[in-house]
Structures are given as structure tokens and as C-alpha cells.
Amino acid sequence: MTRERLYLFDTTLRDGQQTQGVDFSADDKTRIGNALDALGIDYIEGGWPGANPTDSDYFDTSPKFKHATFTAFGMTKRAGRSAANDDVLAAVLNANTPAVCLVGKTHDFHVTTALGITLDENIENIDASVKHIVAQRREALFDCEHFFDGYKANPDYALKAAKTAYDAGARWVVLCDTNGGAMPADVQKATSALIALGVPGDHIGIHTHNDTEHAVANSLAAVNAGARQIQGTLNGLGERCGNANLTTLIPTLLLKEPYASAYETGVKPSALGGLTQISRMLDDILNRVPHKQAAYVGASAFAHKAGLHASAILKDPSTYEHIPPETVGNARIIPMSNQAGQSNLRERLSKAGLSVEKGDPRLGKMLEKVKQREDEGYAYDSAQASFEILARRVLGELPKFFDIKRYRVTVERRKNKRDKMVTISEAVVVAKIGDHKVLSVSESMDNEGKDRGPVNALSKALAKDLGPYQAVIDDMKLVDFKVRITNGGVEAVTRVIIEHKDSKGVHWSTVGVSPNIVDASFEALLDAINWKLIHDGVMPV
Numbered sequence: 001m002t003r004e005r006l007y008l009f010d011t012t013l014r015d016g017q018q019t020q021g022v023d024f025s026a027d028d029k030t031r032i033g034n035a036l037d038a039l040g041i042d043y044i045e046g047g048w049p050g051a052n053p054t055d056s057d058y059f060d061t062s063p064k065f066k067h068a069t070f071t072a073f074g075m076t077k078r079a080g081r082s083a084a085n086d087d088v089l090a091a092v093l094n095a096n097t098p099a100v101c102l103v104g105k106t107h108d109f110h111v112t113t114a115l116g117i118t119l120d121e122n123i124e125n126i127d128a129s130v131k132h133i134v135a136q137r138r139e140a141l142f143d144c145e146h147f148f149d150g151y152k153a154n155p156d157y158a159l160k161a162a163k164t165a166y167d168a169g170a171r172w173v174v175l176c177d178t179n180g181g182a183m184p185a186d187v188q189k190a191t192s193a194l195i196a197l198g199v200p201g202d203h204i205g206i207h208t209h210n211d212t213e214h215a216v217a218n219s220l221a222a223v224n225a226g227a228r229q230i231q232g233t234l235n236g237l238g239e240r241c242g243n244a245n246l247t248t249l250i251p252t253l254l255l256k257e258p259y260a261s262a263y264e265t266g267v268k269p270s271a272l273g274g275l276t277q278i279s280r281m282l283d284d285i286l287n288r289v290p291h292k293q294a295a296y297v298g299a300s301a302f303a304h305k306a307g308l309h310a311s312a313i314l315k316d317p318s319t320y321e322h323i324p325p326e327t328v329g330n331a332r333i334i335p336m337s338n339q340a341g342q343s344n345l346r347e348r349l350s351k352a353g354l355s356v357e358k359g360d361p362r363l364g365k366m367l368e369k370v371k372q373r374e375d376e377g378y379a380y381d382s383a384q385a386s387f388e389i390l391a392r393r394v395l396g397e398l399p400k401f402f403d404i405k406r407y408r409v410t411v412e413r414r415k416n417k418r419d420k421m422v423t424i425s426e427a428v429v430v431a432k433i434g435d436h437k438v439l440s441v442s443e444s445m446d447n448e449g450k451d452r453g454p455v456n457a458l459s460k461a462l463a464k465d466l467g468p469y470q471a472v473i474d475d476m477k478l479v480d481f482k483v484r485i486t487n488g489g490v491e492a493v494t495r496v497i498i499e500h501k502d503s504k505g506v507h508w509s510t511v512g513v514s515p516n517i518v519d520a521s522f523e524a525l526l527d528a529i530n531w532k533l534i535h536d537g538v539m540p541v
């Protein structure tokens with residue numbers, strides 16, 4: 001059976017940039033754009049040339065994609081001037097991209113209220129703007145802003161605005177759920193109405209927002225009605241609650257029926273294995289902790305915590321997995337927790353290179369220890385590296401790299417040379433490495449002279465001089481530090497979970513628990529260092 005072509009349009013670099021807290025540099029855009037092209041995305045919208053220096057700089061680099069059509073975004077010309085005389089439109093065209101996507105109003109309320117012009121003037125703006133793009137021999141796309149709300153309020157006008165763009169030569173008329181409030185049935189109905197009016201489905205695109213968590217469902221509803229282009233972003237970035245998540249839509253289109261048999265996209269099955277890595281790369285660029293429960297690519301997407309699940313997974317993974325995790329470049333995890341049985345335990349141990357026979361009494365002892373510690377506040381499902389350290393300790397297989405003799409942290413509030421009150425934390429750690437005693441002192445100041453607190457001072461002192469292990473420890477980078485009070489009131493217990501990564505891209509998490517936040521942090525730090533030394537194959541001196 002021949003499959004119909006479904007086009008994927010990425011707007012991570014444009015609508016994704018409209019996410020609160022996201023500010024790409026031109027170099028970030030280059031990295032992301034190249035990754036999207038390698039993945040097989042058909043259109044990459046780079047931003048709005050002329051709107052800000054970063055977007056203009058990125059367009060100045062004139063990216064040359066192997067697969068994707070590079071697209072500039074802008075808005076229709078303003079009323080009262082010709083398209084050729086609109087300076088905002090001119091800046092967009094001056095970027096010289098093969099495709100140009102213009103947003104325009106299709107909801108009568110927005111025309112009269114936001115633009116303050118007549119409904120006819122708006123139709124003329126759409127017509128003239130699209131014709132101007134086509135006359136410049138560019139592929140024209142028209143984003144029908146607020147199309148679904150407009151269709152509800154005044155269906156004739158919304159349809160007329162969309163049809164005007166098509167008649168003026170737009171290759172794609174993109175129906176936008178700008179405020180993100182449409183339901184799948186609304187999308188299906190309005191898309192079908194435009195097709196019935198004479199705009200073919202293979203000229204219709206869909207652009208949805210996630211304000212009701214329906215962005216993916218609404219994109220599929222439009223495809224079901226006949227649309228053949230989907231716009232979205234990596235990891236669902238985008239204005240407010242985000243756009244349709246391409247990281248979810250791509251595997252769904254390639255792996256799930258009826259889409260997999262009916263449609264072909266530019267993303268080939270062989271490229272799908274790189275999806276998790278691209279998703280994590282974006283988080284890395286944004287300095288964000290990846291969303292663990294993200295569909296397909298989240299670290300928990302294939303984590304089997306419950307004992308019953310883990311026991312069946314070991315017999316056949318398809319018992320509790322909708323797809324094999326490797327298909328999207330993800331990995332299966334069997335975490336340890338108070339929900340676990342011996343199956344979870346043996347699987348985790350074998351992943352750590354520790355083989356224990358079924359029925360070994362140490363398994364029962366270890367499971368009891370894990371459940372008892374979870375009761376005290378530890379959380380091993382989020383701190384697999386600490387579980388490994390605990391298991392090695394119970395099995396008598398934890399190498400002794402060094403011994404901490406003592407540590408001390410002081411916090412002082414004092415006036416500095418400029419007579420300004422400052423807080424300074426200082427930590428001292430005394431460690432014994434073989435026969436050698438090492439004393440390290442560190443302050444909490446960062447490179448800009450800002451106080452980073454007692455835990456930071458302690459971490460720096462601990463990692464400052466561990467003699468023969470130093471090169472391995474210097475390769476550790478703290479990426480996340482979470483503190484949680486697990487018991488309220490005067491008996492409060494603090495749980496600290498920290499995440500590290502190294503230059504090989506390996507991430508590992510450790511946990512510490514104590515009524516004292518410094519002790520809890522120190523325990524998690526020690527586990528992190530021991531885990532790294534073990535995993536780098538370091539021998540104790």
C-alpha cells in the first residue's frame with residue numbers, strides 16, 4: 001500500500017523561543033536546526049528576521065539544510081500601505097529563505113479589536129501579502145491565527161480568510177489553535193469545513209497549543225480530517241503551555257496505527273533511535289532538567305517500579321511496555337523502592353555488574369534494608385547510584401577509596417572591606433587516603449564573589465584534593481540539587497537528592513537523609529564520588 005506524505009514543520013526556534021525563560025543564542029539555533037535537519041524534519045522555522053538581533057544574526061548565517069526547507073516567520077502587511085512598502089515584511093523577505101510563513105488574523109473579533117481595521121481590509125492584507133511572497137518566488141505559508149475560535153464565532157469569515165490565502169498562492173494554509181482551547185471535535189469539524197470549501201487537505205497544516213493538554217490530540221484530529229502538515233516543537237516548547245510536542249508526535253506517527261500504515265514522514269525509522277538524544281540535547285542547551293515523565297523520551301517512560309511489573313518484564317518486556325525503548329533511543333529502568341520485589345533487585349544488581357543467584361539470602365536482607373531506609377526518608381527509585389552503593393555495602397563489595405575522618409562547616413555574617421555585610425561559608429574536610437591524611441579547606445564564593453552557601457563550600461572542600469582520584473573527580477559536574485523535608489515539625493527529616501553528569505554524558509543520582517541538611521548533602525556527595533570511582537574502574541590505593 002502506498003502511503004501518503006505527511007509533512008512535519010518545526011517551530012522550536014520561533015514559537016519555542018516564545019516560551020517564558022527561553023532565550024536561544026544564534027549558536028544554539030544552529031545546533032538545534034542542524035539536529036532537526038538530520039532527524040528529517042521538512043520545514044524549520046528559524047525565527048522572525050528583523051524582530052530581534054539574535055534572530056537576524058541566525059538568518060545571516062544562511063543555514064544550508066540537507067533535507068529541511070528553511071523558513072522565515074513574519075506577519076501580514078499592515079493596512080494602509082502596500083506589501084512592497086511594509087518595512088516589517090521587507091525584513092522578513094530580506095532573509096532570503098526559500099519559504100516564508102506569515103501570520104494573519106482569521107477571527108473577526110481580532111481584526112476589529114487587535115488590529116482596529118475593517119474585515120475587508122484584513123482580507124486585502126492577507127491576499128496582497130501572500131501574493132507578494134509568491135511573486136518573490138518563495139514558498140508561501142499562511143498561519144491562520146485564532147482559526148478555531150474564529151470559526152466558532154464567525155465561520156464564514158474564518159473560512160474566507162483561510163481560502164483567500166490559498167487562492168493567493170499559499171502552498172500551506174495552517175490552521176492555528178492560537179489560544180489552545182479547542183477540543184479535538186472542534187478541530188476535526190473546522191478542518192473538514194475548509195476542505196469542503198475547496199482547499200485540499202494536502203495544502204492544510206495544523207498548529208496547536210497545549211493549554212488543555214490536547215495539542216497532540218488536536219494535531220491528530222486535523223490529520224484525521226485531511227490536513228497533511230503538522231507544526232510543533234521539540235519537547236513541546238512554546239508560548240504559555242507550549243505547542244504540539246513533536247517528540248511525542250513523531251514516534252506516534254511512525255509507530256502507531258492507523259498513522260504508521262497510512263502516512264510517510266521525512267523522519268525515517270532509522271532516525272527515530274536518535275530522538276531521546278535530541279530531546280536531551282535541547283534540555284542541555286536550555287540548562288533544564290529533562291522532564292522524567294515525558295512520553296517516549298522521558299527517563300521514566302520505561303521505568304518499571306512495581307514488583308509485579310518488574311517480575312513480568314524480566315520474562316517478556318512487552319508485558320508492560322507499549323514499544324521497545326530502544327526504538328526511540330530510550331532505555332528500560334527497573335528502579336529500587338519499597339514497591340519492589342526480588343525481581344527488581346536482581347535486575348538492578350545485574351545492571352550494576354553484581355550477580356546474585358536467585359534464592360541467595362542476601363537478596364532478602366538487601367530488600368529489607370531498602371524498604372527500611374525508604375521508611376526513614378531515602379528514595380532509591382530517584383537515586384539509583386545510591387542504591388548501588390548500598391547493595392555493594394550489603395554484599396561486602398564496596399571498595400574503600402578513602403575514609404572521611406571529620407568535616408566542619410561554619411557560616412559567618414561579617415562586614416567586608418567595603419563595609420558591606422556579607423555571608424561566608426567555610427568548610428574543612430579531613431580525609432585519609434591509604435596512609436596519607438589530607439586536609440582541604442574551601443569557601444562558598446563563586447567566581448563572581450557571590451556566596452553559594454554551606455553545602456557548596458562542603459562539596460568544594462570534599463572534591464578539592466582527593467589525591468590519586470582527583471582527575472576522575474574533576475570530571476564530575478553537579479547538575480541538580482533537590483531538598484525535601486519528609487517529616488514536618490520538630491522531627492523534620494531532610495532528604496537531599498543530587499544529580500551529577502560527566503564528560504561522557506553519564507548522569508547519576510544519589511540520596512542522603514538526615515535531620516541536618518549538611519549531613520544529608522554530604523552523604524549524597526560521598527555516594528556520588530564513590531559511584532563515579534567504581535564506574536570509571538579506579539582501584540583503591
Ligand SMILES: CC(=O)SCCNC(=O)CCNC(=O)[C@H](O)C(C)(C)COP(=O)(O)OP(=O)(O)OC[C@H]1O[C@@H](n2cnc3c(N)ncnc32)[C@H](O)[C@@H]1OP(=O)(O)O
Pocket residue numbers: 015018048050051052075076077078079103104105114115145178239
Ligand atoms: C500567535 C503568535 O504567536 S504570532 C508570533 C508573535 N511573535 C512575536 O510577537 C515575537 C516577535 N515580535 C516582536 O519582536 C515585535 O512584536 C515586533 C518587532 C514584530 C513588532 O513590534 P512593534 O512594532 O513594537 O509592535 P507591537 O509588538 O507593540 O505590536 C504589534 C503590532 O502589529 C500589529 N499586528 C499584529 N498582528 C498583525 C498581523 N497579522 N498583520 C499585521 N499587523 C499585525 C498589531 O496591531 C500591532 O500594531 P499597533 O501597535 O499599530 O496596534
Ligand SMILES: CC(=O)C(=O)O
Pocket residue numbers: 015103143144145146176177178179207209
Ligand atoms: C502563529 C501562531 O503561533 C499561533 O497562532 O499560535
